[in-house]
Amino acid sequence: MEFSEAEKIIAEFFIEREGEGIVDELKTINLTKEGIIDSLDIILLATYLEEKFGKEIDITDDNTLKAFSNFENIVKLVL
């Protein structure tokens, strides 16, 4: 699966926790429904994104929270 530079950085977060095996499914999977990230992970991921992209992520916003269930929507949060 092809990844842009930003996508690679975000994918790194998931690969560290889920292993390389997640790469093929990362763009198609529902991350919250599959149990890959829960509310505590979202906090960690938000901090990770803020550190890597220097962009503030407001996790109190419902739409932002919803975005965390899909990889491509997460990418949109930082671009």
Place this chain on the structure above:
Amino acid sequence: MTNDSFLTCVLKHAKAKPNQIIIKDKWNSWTWSELLKDAERFATSIKDNFTTDSDPAVIPILVGRSGKVVSAILGCMLTKNAFAPLSMDQPTIRTKICLKNLGKNHLLSALDEHEIYPEDLKSLLVFQYDTATQMSSGYKPNFENNTLYVLFTSGSTGEPKGVSCSHKNIMNTILWSSNYLNWNETDVMGCGAQFTFDLSMFDIFSMMYFGIPIMIFPNLSNPKDVLEHIVRNQITSIFSTPAFFAQFLPPTLLEKLSNTKLRRIISAGDFFPPKHVEEWQTRAPDIIVYNSWGLIETSIITTMCMITKDILKNSKRVKSLPIGQESPRMPLTIIDEDKTITKSGEVGELWVLGDCVSMGYLDSEETSKQYTTFNNMRAFRTGDLGYKDENNNFFLVGRADSRVKIAGYRIELNEVENAVNQLSEVHLTAAFVQTIKDEHKEIWVGIELKKSTLDIDIFSAKKRLRKTLPQYTMPKRLFVLPSMPLNINGKVDRLKVKQIINENILKKSSS
């Protein structure tokens, strides 16, 4: 079965079968009469070198894998003293702390001449004499309430904590065990534990009481070497940890074991995964597996259960093996947080009662924290959590101190380990809590893969785990370790696992 003292039993065996080989190690063997002579040499050395101002004094013994340890123990008993085995393999600083706790400046060497003396301890060692003087007062057994031995446990802080057990405590355990282990004339015990670990005390005192020969495995972490000793010495019984028995799971080893005289293995000291028992029952069906439970403080073992096929089948449903039932010599109860006895199926803390409850810790303050009374009996609060089913079988679910709270959920790390252990690629597991940032906590698991498995797809493994574990107990990360670190007693060393992952694996991947 009589209540003879251990010393009286040894004298009876030595009189009846003076030339029977009773101990064998890598270098030597001892008949009953040689054992007794050797013990007298130790006794003479003890009399000359150790002031025995307290009655009895506790004689520290430096131990390795030599059978001399048994004659040194007997030497202590002949002089009406207690003993404390200290490992030659432990850090010298720890040995010195133990000596300080015992109020002693030197220690009796029970090492074979082929074993390497720890350099820093050489000046403190007292050796066995070449000759023995006749015991002037003859052999007089010790009082049953006197200390028999002191064993040091690490405790939760890593500081050595001395536990005193009396003759009466250990005699109670040995007499109780005869209800389960039908020893016979052909039995030979393979000593599969370090002499500083209480499981080896079970071997030694069963030998003294029942006259069962002991063969000491020189290398506990080499299954092929152990197998060779089992064959050569016609070993029938081994009492050790699940990690020791797990060494035989790789292909062909269990099949080879099933062609030996080994007729039973007794597991204690940690959780025996049902998946491992299944392998034993399938690949070595004539070897009976016993699951047992106890603590140093409750005089080695308190419950025992022979795992039949039916029991194993049920264990798959409840995800753990029963540890056995209560018996008159080993009263046991489960207490909830309100100090009342739990109902069937309810989880609480296991309290052990009666004669098996040891004398206490060397530190009386520590003793008062865990030793108490219940129904007018001496009681020990084990810190182990478990429940009793409708058939009065006891099950463990974890340690009170391994119950963790993450995001408001109470989680048993043992449950997580059990689930990970069910993965087909996994051999051994160790779960722990990792603090990430701002007190954010996660469960991480270190795993050792089966020898036949080259790699594991973590994503696929976690997908399978999500089908068996609730979301809040899911380990966030799985780490493959080349081999699972074991502590000196052969149990999985969870603190070391955490340290290896943090200091080696994580640092390596971030650099």
